[in-house]
Amino acid sequence: MAKYSFEFKMKVVQDYLRGKGGSGYLSRKYGIGNSDNKQVLKWIKAYQTFGAEGLMRSRKNEAYTFEFKLHVVELYLTTEVSYQELALSVGINNPPLITKWVNDFRIAGPDALRPKPKGRKKSMESSKNFHPKKRVDSKPIDTSAEHVKQLENTLLKLKIENAYLKELRRLRLEEEALLKKQRESSTASEETSN
Numbered sequence: 001m002a003k004y005s006f007e008f009k010m011k012v013v014q015d016y017l018r019g020k021g022g023s024g025y026l027s028r029k030y031g032i033g034n035s036d037n038k039q040v041l042k043w044i045k046a047y048q049t050f051g052a053e054g055l056m057r058s059r060k061n062e063a064y065t066f067e068f069k070l071h072v073v074e075l076y077l078t079t080e081v082s083y084q085e086l087a088l089s090v091g092i093n094n095p096p097l098i099t100k101w102v103n104d105f106r107i108a109g110p111d112a113l114r115p116k117p118k119g120r121k122k123s124m125e126s127s128k129n130f131h132p133k134k135r136v137d138s139k140p141i142d143t144s145a146e147h148v149k150q151l152e153n154t155l156l157k158l159k160i161e162n163a164y165l166k167e168l169r170r171l172r173l174e175e176e177a178l179l180k181k182q183r184e185s186s187t188a189s190e191e192t193s194n
Contacts, residue, residue, distance in 0.1 A: 004032070009055040012040055013047045042084055049088045062092075069113040072098055073105045 012026050021029065023040040032039050046054030076086055076098060083095040083102075092098065104112035 006052075006055055009043050010047075010052065013043050013055065016040065016044055045084065045088055046093060050091075050093055054093055063115070066114050069101050070105075070110055073101050073113065076102055 008030075012030055012032070015021060015026055016023060020026070023044065026032075027040045043055060048054075072086065072090055072092075075081075075090070076083070079086075081089070083098050087093065087095040087098055101113060
């Protein structure tokens with residue numbers, strides 16, 4: 001979708017308000033989109049709701065509270081209004097923002113609407129009050145080939161032991177199921193013989 005200047009949008013809206021044509025005619029006349037009058041109608045509604053400011057692209061990032069975002073999302077989900085209509089009714093001049101909130105809410109729940117902390121995370125080293133304690137018993141890590149080989153052997157033994165225990169558990173469960181089945185069949189045969 002092409003970005004249109006404020007002056008251009010204002011000219012189209014003024015032509016509409018002066019009765020120089022309907023939204024479809026003006027859309028074709030000015031080559032807006034694919035001659036679809038929806039864009040012109042959006043501009044007209046934004047102008048009627050917010051005035052000239054409704055046609056400007058917002059350069060400032062408005063901060064909305066968690067409660068407000070949640071309220072807007074709930075309004076969208078419980079009513080049958082479009083993002084555009086909802087944005088105009090709650091005083092937001094950016095319907096895609098509501099779309100983002102709704103999608104975030106659907107993916108991650110209400111916590112996705114909570115404000116995120118700004119800036120970098122503080123690392124412990126950069127803290128002024130941080131004084132690292134020197135370890136008295138620190139040992140160098142042995143990275144020799146012999147030590148690595150020994151660790152690999154230990155890992156292999158543990159993997160084999162783990163696989164063995166899993167198989168043993170599976171066999172026990174099968175045996176218990178078989179015994180239970182035999183008990184049920186013997187109980188059923190005793191009942192039929194009585």
